Amino acid sequence: MAKNVLVLPGDGIGPEIVTEARKVLELVNERHGLGLEINEALVGGAAIDATGVPLPDETLAAAKAADAILLGAVGGPKWDTNPDFAIRPEKGLLGIRSQLELFGNLRPAILYPQLAHASTLKPEVVSGLDILIVRELTGGIYFGQPRGVREKEGGIREGFNTYVYDENEIRRIGRVAFEAARARDKRLCSVDKANVLEVTVLWREIMEDLAKEYPDVELSHMYVDNAAMQLVRAPKQFDVVVTGNMFGDILSDAAAMLTGSIGMLPSASLDENGKGMYEPCHGSAPDIAGQGKANPLATILSVAMMLRYSLNAGEAADQIEAAVSKVLDQDLRTPDIMSEGMKAVTTAEMGDAVVAAL
Amino acid sequence: MAKNVLVLPGDGIGPEIVTEARKVLELVNERHGLGLEINEALVGGAAIDATGVPLPDETLAAAKAADAILLGAVGGPKWDTNPDFAIRPEKGLLGIRSQLELFGNLRPAILYPQLAHASTLKPEVVSGLDILIVRELTGGIYFGQPRGVREKEGGIREGFNTYVYDENEIRRIGRVAFEAARARDKRLCSVDKANVLEVTVLWREIMEDLAKEYPDVELSHMYVDNAAMQLVRAPKQFDVVVTGNMFGDILSDAAAMLTGSIGMLPSASLDENGKGMYEPCHGSAPDIAGQGKANPLATILSVAMMLRYSLNAGEAADQIEAAVSKVLDQDLRTPDIMSEGMKAVTTAEMGDAVVAAL
Ligand SMILES: CC(C)[C@H](C(=O)O)[C@@H](O)C(=O)O
Ligand SMILES: CC(C)[C@H](C(=O)O)[C@@H](O)C(=O)O
Numbered sequence: 001m002a003k004n005v006l007v008l009p010g011d012g013i014g015p016e017i018v019t020e021a022r023k024v025l026e027l028v029n030e031r032h033g034l035g036l037e038i039n040e041a042l043v044g045g046a047a048i049d050a051t052g053v054p055l056p057d058e059t060l061a062a063a064k065a066a067d068a069i070l071l072g073a074v075g076g077p078k079w080d081t082n083p084d085f086a087i088r089p090e091k092g093l094l095g096i097r098s099q100l101e102l103f104g105n106l107r108p109a110i111l112y113p114q115l116a117h118a119s120t121l122k123p124e125v126v127s128g129l130d131i132l133i134v135r136e137l138t139g140g141i142y143f144g145q146p147r148g149v150r151e152k153e154g155g156i157r158e159g160f161n162t163y164v165y166d167e168n169e170i171r172r173i174g175r176v177a178f179e180a181a182r183a184r185d186k187r188l189c190s191v192d193k194a195n196v197l198e199v200t201v202l203w204r205e206i207m208e209d210l211a212k213e214y215p216d217v218e219l220s221h222m223y224v225d226n227a228a229m230q231l232v233r234a235p236k237q238f239d240v241v242v243t244g245n246m247f248g249d250i251l252s253d254a255a256a257m258l259t260g261s262i263g264m265l266p267s268a269s270l271d272e273n274g275k276g277m278y279e280p281c282h283g284s285a286p287d288i289a290g291q292g293k294a295n296p297l298a299t300i301l302s303v304a305m306m307l308r309y310s311l312n313a314g315e316a317a318d319q320i321e322a323a324v325s326k327v328l329d330q331d332l333r334t335p336d337i338m339s340e341g342m343k344a345v346t347t348a349e350m351g352d353a354v355v356a357a358l
Numbered sequence: 359m360a361k362n363v364l365v366l367p368g369d370g371i372g373p374e375i376v377t378e379a380r381k382v383l384e385l386v387n388e389r390h391g392l393g394l395e396i397n398e399a400l401v402g403g404a405a406i407d408a409t410g411v412p413l414p415d416e417t418l419a420a421a422k423a424a425d426a427i428l429l430g431a432v433g434g435p436k437w438d439t440n441p442d443f444a445i446r447p448e449k450g451l452l453g454i455r456s457q458l459e460l461f462g463n464l465r466p467a468i469l470y471p472q473l474a475h476a477s478t479l480k481p482e483v484v485s486g487l488d489i490l491i492v493r494e495l496t497g498g499i500y501f502g503q504p505r506g507v508r509e510k511e512g513g514i515r516e517g518f519n520t521y522v523y524d525e526n527e528i529r530r531i532g533r534v535a536f537e538a539a540r541a542r543d544k545r546l547c548s549v550d551k552a553n554v555l556e557v558t559v560l561w562r563e564i565m566e567d568l569a570k571e572y573p574d575v576e577l578s579h580m581y582v583d584n585a586a587m588q589l590v591r592a593p594k595q596f597d598v599v600v601t602g603n604m605f606g607d608i609l610s611d612a613a614a615m616l617t618g619s620i621g622m623l624p625s626a627s628l629d630e631n632g633k634g635m636y637e638p639c640h641g642s643a644p645d646i647a648g649q650g651k652a653n654p655l656a657t658i659l660s661v662a663m664m665l666r667y668s669l670n671a672g673e674a675a676d677q678i679e680a681a682v683s684k685v686l687d688q689d690l691r692t693p694d695i696m697s698e699g700m701k702a703v704t705t706a707e708m709g710d711a712v713v714a715a716l
Contacts, residue, residue, distance in 0.1 A: 075553070090553045120483045120591060141499075141521060147556050158524035159557035163499060166516035193604070195433070195448045198505050199517035226641075228612040229620070232590065233478055246551070250608055254586040262587070283584075 002035045003311060006066035008059070011045040011089055012284025013294035013347075014072025020296035020351025021070060024323075025303050027355055028316040036311070039066075043096070044074030044089035044284075048082075054092030063096050068310035069277040070303060071096075073284035089284075098138050102269035102277055103169070104176040105137040105248065106305075109235075109255035109265065114328040115337055118260030121235075131238045131255055132184065134177040135248025137269050139169045140199075142245045163199050165244065170206040172272070177242035178214040187218045187239035191227045191247055203244065224251070231255055256281045263295030263336040266302035268309055276310045278302035292346035295334040297324055300354055323357035330357075361669060363396045364424035366417070369403040369447055370642025371652035371705075372430025378654035378709025379428060382681075383661050385713055386674040394669070397424075401454070402432030402447035402642075406440075412450030421454050426668035427635040428661060429454075431642035447642075456496050460627035460635055461527070462534040463495040463606065464663075467593075467613035467623065472686040473695055476618030479593075489596045489613055490542065492535040493606025495627050497527045498557075500603045521557050523602065528564040530630070535600035536572040545576045545597035549585045549605055561602065582609070589613055614639045621653030621694040624660035626667055634668045636660035650704035653692040655682055658712055681715035688715075 007022060009015040022038070029036045041059040048054050054074075063069055074089040082088055096102070111119065111129040119126045144162030152158055174190075181188040190207045192200035204221055211219040222230065224247045230237060231254050243251060256262045265281040280298030288294060301324060308317035332353050333342040345353065365380060367373040380396070387394045399417040406412050412432075421427055432447040440446055454460070469477065469487040477484045502520030510516055532548075539546040548565040550558035562579055569577040580588065582605045588595060589609065593616050601609060614620045623639040638656030646652060659682060666675035690711050691700040703711065 080553075085556065085559065088553060094554070120480055121478050122480060125478045142554055144518075149556055149560050152524060156524050156526060157560060158522055159555075159560035160502075161521040161555050161557050163519040163521060164516055166510060166514050168514060193607075195438075195446060196452070196500055197517075197519050198443065198507055199519050201443065202507055202515060202517035225607045225611040228586065228608045229615040232612055232615040233618075247608075249551075249583045250586045250605075253583040254590055254612065257587040257590040260591075 002037050003067040004065060005036050005038045005306070006062050006069045007038060007040045008043040008069060008071045009040065009046070010043055010072040010074040010284065011076050012073055012286040012289040014074070014284055016290070016292070016347045017280065017294050017296040017299040018070065018072040020347060021299040021303050023351050023355050024300050024320060024358065025070070027358055028307065028313070028320065032313060032316045034311065034313055034316070043071070043092040045076050045079045047092055048079055048087060048089065052087070054087065054089050055095040060095065060099060063100060067275060068306045069096070070299070070306060071277055071279040072299065073280065073282070075284045076286040094142065096277060097269060098143060100275070100277070101138055101271045103136060103138040103173060104270040105135040106180070106268045106270070107133040107135060107252040107256070107265070107281060109133065109252070109259055111259045112261065112264060112328060115259070115261045115264065117339055118337055119258060120260060121258055126235060126258055129235055129259060131235060132180055132240045133248060133252040133255055134173065134180055134240060134242040135252055136169065136173040136244050139165055140245035163197065165199050165203060167202065167206055170203050171210060173242065174207050174210045176270070177240055178210055178217050181217045181240040182214060185239040186216055187220070189220045189222055189238055189241050191222050191224050191241055191243035191251065193224050194221070195223060207242070227251055228254060231258065252281070261337050263334065264297050264301065266298050266305050268305045270309060274310055276306065278306040292348060293335050294347045295336050296347050296351045300324060300351070319358060323354050326357040327353045360393045360395050361425040362423060363394050364420050364427045365396060365398045366401040366427060366429045367398065367404070368401055368430040368432040368642060369434050370431055370644040370647040372432070372642055374648070374650070374705045375638065375652050375654040375657040376428065376430040378705060379657040379661050381709050381713050382658050382678060382716065383428070385716055386665065386671070386678065390671060390674045392669065392671055392674070401429070401450040403434050403437045405450055406437055406445060406447065412445065412447050413453040418453065418457060421458060425633060426664045427454070428657070428664060429635055429637040430657065431638065431640070433642045434644040452500065454635060455627060456501060458633070458635070459496055459629045461494060461496040461531060462628040463493040464538065464626045464628070465491040465493060465610040465614070465623070465639060467491065467610070467617055469617045470619065470622060470686060473617070473619045473622065475697055476695055477616060478618055479616055484593060484616055487593055487617060489593060490538055490598045491606060491610040491613055492531065492538055492598060492600040493610055494527065494531040494602050497523055498603035521555065523557050523561060525560065525564055528561050529568060531600065532565050532568045534628070535598055536568055536575050539575045539598040540572060543597040544574055547578045547580055547596055547599050549580050549582050549599055549601035549609065551582050552579070553581060565600070585609055586612060589616065610639070619695050621692065622655050622659070624656050624663050626663045628667060632668055634664065636664040650706060651693045652705045653694050654705050654709050658682060658709070677716060678712070681712045684715040685711040
């Protein structure tokens with residue numbers, strides 16, 4: 001049966017970077033006879049503009065039917081002031097994650113040797129950096145109920161959200177992380193705030209429990225404030241980091257920025273069966289949208305992750321990653337990773353260069 | 359009437375660093391005729407060992423009666439495994455913050471020019487760094503009710519915490535931050551996750567409201583994930599940052615670590631009337647406790663903050679800060695800030711050097 005990829009360009013630079021990634025996907029589809037059927041749908045602000053909601057039923061149905069999803073990015077100031085919290089671009093993204101139970105978010109933070117200078121950290125601190133952050137993506141305070149704004153006595157308003165994880169949610173993301181660690185350097189650091197938050201006391205207990213099933217993996221625990229410090233102080237101490245949705249949001253962005261080239265970092269969000277959504281770690285960058293300045297490589301590398309994790313085409317994935325390395329060796333640079341002596345290229349030129357390298 | 363300072367050595371390196379800070383406090387007390395009465399009490403693990411609880415009634419009463427409190431640090435592996443969550447060292451610290459309503463936590467992240475090399479970031483990224491993080495300290499998810507671990511149907515356990523802020527809590531920390539920005543470079547960045555969490559939608563609204571009272575201060579907003587990135591990418595873009603308890607815990611530690619010398623950073627936790635608790639930003643470092651390796655300068659600089667904010671002795675505060683700068687100029691270094699060509703000193707030698715410089 002033909003496999004089915006849904007492409008969601010989204011907002012800001014989303015459409016531009018997805019256009020380039022799609023070129024790459026179509027090429028490998030043909031060359032490797034993958035027989036992929038590729039469709040497109042609306043999400044985020046683009047969907048709000050066209051249909052009034054960030055996640056139209058049609059898009060959700062197509063996402064459910066797809067074997068894998070490629071997302072550009074969502075959001076922008078145009079929709080930020082919408083007083084109706086349900087009609088925000090982010091709700092489209094969160095809706096897909098949640099409805100498709102894409103709970104396992106893999107966010108690698110890798111320093112490309114060709115871009116080592118781009119980091120704000122000293123070379124000896126980050127050279128060879130290769131961390132994988134495993135973030136729980138469909139639970140925690142992002143989705144906890146009850147939530148909202150209510151009036152207390154005296155008419156004083158209070159905002160409230162609920163941070164909640166049950167054993168099963170913790171165990172399933174724990175397994176993803178232990179498996180990932182097993183396939184890498186076999187060290188897993190679980191990040192929590194177990195000295196203050198009860199949720200994370202349970203989190204720590206379940207991780208300890210799971211560790212018995214993975215005697216070959218070394219489990220350690222770290223408080224989230226210390227983890228933020230250690231990422232700055234000595235990031236190479238980490239192999240795989242596992243944490244909840246909110247802490248993962250913060251730490252994965254900090255980790256990504258250590259590399260200095262967030263325009264290079266892909267991500268995967270997987271369900272229990274390996275179906276997934278793939279997207280760059282960076283956002284929709286509305287300030288540079290439509291100017292050919294965006295770096296399409298994170299999205300192209302997201303295609304590689306998609307081929308590897310959801311489409312059983314690891315060889316094609318390897319080739320894409322090699323092609324990306326090759327264009328860097330050719331000194332081609334979009335503005336975000338530009339440096340002296342390198343050749344400035346546009347979004348489309350970078351995409352074409354990867355296609356040529358393939 | 360004589361003013362009253364309560365000293366809480368706490369755990370780990372706490373007693374050592376507090377001993378040095380107390381030397382400094384006693385000297386300026388005498389020299390400036392401050393007439394301070396200085397008492398000591400137990401908190402944290404030390405209090406658990408002696409009394410069975412992390413915050414004995416006696417300590418709480420003394421803290422309430424004091425005009426200012428100097429804390430070393432609390433916590434250590436010895437007490438971490440206590441299954442009763444109420445009998446942890448951290449509860450002593452959290453209890454004082456909460457019972458005394460010390461809601462305004464000021465955490466400066468300053469790079470000392472003499473220690474510029476200690477940062478893991480490139481000199482051009484951090485030289486001259488001077489950020490003030492204003493963290494709300496008595497609300498948010500740290501204290502929200504309900505909280506705990508409960509059983510769902512099927513006997514599945516779930517942990518839950520509540521993230522909550524009301525308008526008044528937001529407004530009072532907002533005022534602290536706007537006032538601080540007014541006295542500095544007049545730029546305030548409020549950090550939230552208003553694209554996901556309702557609490558922080560209210561937070562953002564109240565900050566916008568307050569901004570009308572402070573037309574001379576430029577208010578901006580940033581999502582917490584982006585703030586974590588921007589601290590790594592370009593930390594000097596910030597002047598004052600204001601955020602809630604949990605985000606503040608994470609971001610202030612990341613910001614502190616940008617300087618590479620967390621052993622140098624003091625903090626203040628203030629109530630509505632300027633009464634406060636003062637403590638170093640670093641923790642109790644049980645691994646080096648009792649070895650004379652701890653850096654007492656953060657605690658000594660906490661004494662300076664105490665004199666300035668709670669004891670109306672700004673001149674004495676200035677002198678202490680100048681003395682600290684002088685010992686750095688004398689090339690004296692504890693192990694945490696040691697580098698080639700400098701003179702290694704112990705905790706006590708560093709304290710004595712500051713006293714001598716005074
Ligand atoms: C856009 C936003 C809702 C999202 C998140 O917070 O999860 C983004 O920051 C991310 O990390 O994918
Ligand atoms: C010890 C711990 C409870 C505390 C906190 O989380 O507030 C500490 O990390 C801090 O930042 O002062």
